[in-house]
Amino acid sequence: MNGAAKGAIVGGVFLAMVGGAGYGMYTLVGGDGGDDAKSTSTTGAPVPGKGTGPVTDKEAAQTAGAFFAAWSAGDARAGADLTNNPAAAQSALGDFRTAAYVSKVAITPGAQTGTTIAYSVAAEVTYEGITKPLAYESKLTVVRGNTSGKPLVDWQPSVLHPQLQKDERLRAGTPASPPVQAVDRNGKELTAEKHPSLRKVLDDLRQKYGAKLGGTGGAELWIQPAAADAPRRSLLTLAEGTPGRIETVLDADVQAAAEKAVLKFPQASVVAVQPSTGNILAIADHRSDGFSASISGGRAPGSTMKIVTAAMLLDRGLVSADKVAECPAEVSWEGRTFKNLGGFKLDNETFATSFAQSCNTAFIKQIKPVNDIGALPKEAREVFGIGVEWKVGVATVDGKVPDATGPAAAAAYIGQGQIQMNPLTMASITATARTGVFRQPVVVKASMDDRELARASRPMKPSVTAQLVRMMKLTATSGTARGAMSAVGGSDKGAKTGSAEVDGAQNPDSWFTGFSGDVAAAAMVEGGGHGGDAAGPIVATVLNAG
Structure with a gap:
């Protein structure tokens, strides 16, 4: 079974809008685009044409809107063509559906500061018949293309997800390392939710010791790091595995005080x-x-x-x-x-x-x-x-x-x-x-x-x-x-x-x-x-x- 079928990807099916106007139902916000809209994307969104000088606020808003529409529609090629790095963007946007198993997505634009536009993403991840919601906020900046003269999204991995860094990918499935239940020196459980600073530590412990502790893997969405020996960073649990127990020498009370300090x-x-x-x-x-x-x-x-x-x-x-x-x-x-x-x-x-x-x-x-x-x-x-x-x-x-x-x-x-x-x-x-x-x-x-x-x-x-x-x-x-x-x-x-x-x-x-x-x-x-x-x-x- 290929990845798309296994993950039950449904292109062109979108979540209801969450708070205000957004992209995800083939609709555009902001009128007909005005005189600056020289063409439309495959989703019907107006795309600004070639220009000179700094990108205007209007060009930035229209470009972001067309990009959001293409992304929401699952059209990786159209979205990538609206960026200044089409190859990297097309690969990442395609992976969003086929490797991260995002089955539905809606994007709601937020505040615009010059050529930088904030937005929120409300999505669903579906793997092996299990569906879980995924929500986060990010932002993008629109720049003038060096050769085309067109306003283009300045492609960065964080456009797709704010925690993504260079050469990192979103992946979903059954991780190689089973989950671990980490406890402190007094037997108190340590979690990334209670102690956010320990996320990297817990991920390291999981990768290094998870397979040795008798746990069983579940299913989750994670960030695949660029370096082969770096730990994966879990973003969303789709199905709970059976964790192995690992005893650390950390102290939950001192950790809580440090987090607060x-x-x-x-x-x-x-x-x-x-x-x-x-x-x-x-x-x-x-x-x-x-x-x-x-x-x-x-x-x-x-x-x-x-x-x-x-x-x-x-x-x-x-x-x-x-x-x-x-x-x-x-x-x-x-x-x-x-x-x-x-x-x-x-x-x-x-x-x-x-x-x-x-x-x-x-x-x-x-x-x-x-x-x-x-x-x-x-x-x-x-x-x-x-x-x-x-x-x-x-x-x-x-x-x-x-x-x-x-x-x-x-x-x-x-x-x-x-x-x-x-x-x-x-x-x-x-x-x-x-x-x-x-x-x-x-x-x-x-x-x-x-x-x-x-x-x-x-x-x-x-x-x-x-x-x-x-x-x-x-x-x-x-x-x-x-x-x-x-x-x-x-x-x-x-x-x-x-x-x-x-x-x-x-x-x-x-x-x-x-x-x-x-x-x-x-x-x-x-x-x-x-x-x-x-x-x-x-x-x-x-x-x-x-």
């Missing part, structure tokens, strides 16, 4: 780790692009990286928490000048105070005494496990601390330059600083699949651990983290703030990492400014929940 700021991410075990307690993101920056991102972490730099300097005996460290307003290294925030300086203060006040120059002045371009990467790898492949149980991006020379080496000491981290790796760094021992973070225990976890070459020296913890506690009580950490109960708490400059960005990224008892957390807010202002309150909320 990131909603306070756009482009925000946070991860919580248990220092004594390496267990990941929570993963949360609030981003317009849906990207899991918490575990898959890679950006300069700013002064939160000074935890690693300080450990390296203490390890080599070049500084001591109680000894005076120079903190001038600025310092130069190989032609580049580095300054402290606002140009402050500290006179006759200890290294602990320089750490707590986030004095950049106190760290950069140590590059010459260290006299080893590989010292920071070595400390990161051997003590903190950064640069060793992690096997978390789900897909993650590990931290990066490469060798650097010249000004880049100085920038690395304060978490800039080529350093790449995400909240997961920074939470792990804080957990290591808290206990002196690197324990590779995990979402599911290694015994689940007998995978070998990453190990550090050596533990932190006890004297280094003691001084590092003391400096982080000072930062939390009287340093740059005091404001955010004042909301965290108890006295056993420490933190480090960070602000990372990003080329072309108006505001720096906000970073904050801290611990309270046996919980360590790190957050990042892109463009959030000072670490204590945006990322800090997120971490404080998560620490209190732990």
Whole structure:
């Protein structure tokens, strides 16, 4: 049986309109199209002709209308010819019916802003005699064709569905991986509906472990990723399968607090780790692009990286928490000048105070005494496990601390330059600083699949651990983290703030990492400014929940 027959596709049959005028019954809205309508599409919709200059609002509305009519009618060729990428559009529009098994569709135009038109889609997906509704909203933009001069829909995968990215496809059927029922460390069920940030994590767990847990597949609509090893993203369940049960080390209560905390700021991410075990307690993101920056991102972490730099300097005996460290307003290294925030300086203060006040120059002045371009990467790898492949149980991006020379080496000491981290790796760094021992973070225990976890070459020296913890506690009580950490109960708490400059960005990224008892957390807010202002309150909320 071919796909079209199996899915019971019925071209030209449409849903009733939902709220206002729409496309799906071979009707047009907006009169006869006026003088600018030079022709009509196969569905009877007016199509603007060749023109010059910027696309007018009227041309955009007519082009979108003709496109909606063709799409609703299941005429992939006609719809594709109204775009600036006919080949890609025809393939995607055809798949919408034959591979995603969309049997009915109605499109209702929404607000128009210039040449961008919003719209809502009300559809039905039919597979193996099972029909379920599918509704979503998206938008498209109309541009002038470079050679034709015609107004054309600027084809993007998101035109078909807002969650589609480059080279991704909509598919329906019986997935290869059976569903899983994920539970937290206390047996509470974890779902994407309750915890939206865990959608990628749950999809990863399903793809990796689903077939091993004894579940049976149902039927669903999903997004097929471009990369073969990337997890499918489920959009709609058509028929329930029998899920296999998988036990994670996440904590539903901490996860709920993290989900709520990131909603306070756009482009925000946070991860919580248990220092004594390496267990990941929570993963949360609030981003317009849906990207899991918490575990898959890679950006300069700013002064939160000074935890690693300080450990390296203490390890080599070049500084001591109680000894005076120079903190001038600025310092130069190989032609580049580095300054402290606002140009402050500290006179006759200890290294602990320089750490707590986030004095950049106190760290950069140590590059010459260290006299080893590989010292920071070595400390990161051997003590903190950064640069060793992690096997978390789900897909993650590990931290990066490469060798650097010249000004880049100085920038690395304060978490800039080529350093790449995400909240997961920074939470792990804080957990290591808290206990002196690197324990590779995990979402599911290694015994689940007998995978070998990453190990550090050596533990932190006890004297280094003691001084590092003391400096982080000072930062939390009287340093740059005091404001955010004042909301965290108890006295056993420490933190480090960070602000990372990003080329072309108006505001720096906000970073904050801290611990309270046996919980360590790190957050990042892109463009959030000072670490204590945006990322800090997120971490404080998560620490209190732990």
